[in-house]
Amino acid sequence: AQSVTQLGSHVSVSEGALVLLRCNYSSSVPPYLFWYVQYPNQGLQLLLKYTSAATLVKGINGFEAEFKKSETSFHLTKPSAHMSDAAEYFCAVSDSNYQLIWGAGTKLIIKP
Amino acid sequence: DTEVTQTPKHLVMGMTNKKSLKCEQHMGHRAMYWYKQKAKKPPELMFVYSYEKLSINESVPSRFSPECPNSSLLNLHLHALQPEDSALYLCASSQDRMETQYFGPGTRLLVL
Numbered sequence: 672a673q674s675v676t677q678l679g680s681h682v683s684v685s686e687g688a689l690v691l692l693r694c695n696y697s698s699s700v701p702p703y704l705f706w707y708v709q710y711p712n713q714g715l716q717l718l719l720k721y722t723s724a725a726t727l728v729k730g731i732n733g734f735e736a737e738f739k740k741s742e743t744s745f746h747l748t749k750p751s752a753h754m755s756d757a758a759e760y761f762c763a764v765s766d767s768n769y770q771l772i773w774g775a776g777t778k779l780i781i782k783p
Numbered sequence: 784d785t786e787v788t789q790t791p792k793h794l795v796m797g798m799t800n801k802k803s804l805k806c807e808q809h810m811g812h813r814a815m816y817w818y819k820q821k822a823k824k825p826p827e828l829m830f831v832y833s834y835e836k837l838s839i840n841e842s843v844p845s846r847f848s849p850e851c852p853n854s855s856l857l858n859l860h861l862h863a864l865q866p867e868d869s870a871l872y873l874c875a876s877s878q879d880r881m882e883t884q885y886f887g888p889g890t891r892l893l894v895l
Binding site: 769776 | 787789823824825826828831858867873875880881883884885886887888891
């Protein structure tokens, strides 16, 4: 069965610092991979998705993620954190039935 | 336009009440989903409708009853809920089941 692991339930960075949120997946076939963001008391917003077109995927709000098949990873990065980036971030993979398998989520905390 | 709307935003109900949650999208998407999300957890899939037919029911208790009156609308009828059913209920839609899911803002439900 496919699974998604997000390393770190909480990640704290200073404003202006690099953001790195880690996601590893297990999949026997090339996957579709997603990052969603959830701001407090809101629904989920798609940040970016990987669908095998390019290994480096650019998303909204300055985020990007790189698909590394050899490492089965799809880590999310942003060069410079803003206070408005504080939110919960979920990595997900689409399984063979096209259902989303979710990671546990990482709460991003931005320190002033 | 990737908007999914949900009403109401908040709902408080007693265990003997009957209420309904409503979800609407006008993107021409043919797949619609209900998820349940508890605090600090990823969403859990409840139901999937594909071309207005129920295609997945993830062993959800019968006190939750989905309905898809047309391709733009998805309802979730609630009856005799338990306090542990309190959660954020998210609706999502996608072009079809293979495509990216877009989420609504959710209905926060409290069962007393």
